[in-house]
Amino acid sequence: MSRAFVKEQDDQEGLEELPERPISSNPNFVTPHGLTLIDEEIEAARKLLAHAQHESDRAGIARASRDLRYWTQRRATAQTVEPPKAPQKVAFATRVTVKRDDGREQVFSIVGEDEADLEKGLIAYTVPMARALLGLEVGDEAELHAGHVEVVDLKPIDAEG
Incomplete structure (x- = not known):
């Protein structure tokens, strides 16, 4: 039967399944600035999610929710590494x-x-x-x-x- 004659459920109409953003298996080392950037991404995703919910934008809700899950996970696993004061060797930060x-x-x-x-x-x-x-x-x-x-x-x- 042709898809043209099949009625989709109203709550599924036009929604695409978004794949989760991949999470690295490496330790999540971040600089202090990197931690700030993660916090900014979380706040931005929360604002986008609220706006998408207000507009009943299901695709926007899906994107913002996915990004919020990613950044929340990255924040939870972040290991802040302070830059060395006077580095003698190449290192993180x-x-x-x-x-x-x-x-x-x-x-x-x-x-x-x-x-x-x-x-x-x-x-x-x-x-x-x-x-x-x-x-x-x-x-x-x-x-x-x-x-x-x-x-x-x-x-x-x-x-x-």
Whole structure:
């Protein structure tokens, strides 16, 4: 029988099942700024949910509810890591400057998975580049997929990552 002749239940009309946002199996390390960002995401999801409920927007309710579940879970598992005051080794919550073979210098801050933003130079501690650099000191070298690098400077990250 054609779907055109089958009446959907009113409460199911037009609703799509949204998959849950995947939760990483890695420890949920966050910087203090990252914890603030999670709290902001929770508040934003709550506001979106309230607005969607007020508008009887079932798709909006589903999206906001899914996001609220995700961020609430991430908040519950967050392990805040304070930036080291004077880092001697590449670690979580450090800003590392590397010099590439071609002489270019690049600066990255190593942060939690939800904080990562490559355009801002924020890389998750779980990505291959960060894993290759973790534990190195100034002057140490590493081989990355994009070539050879030398660690030339280490600093604690600031309040914004």
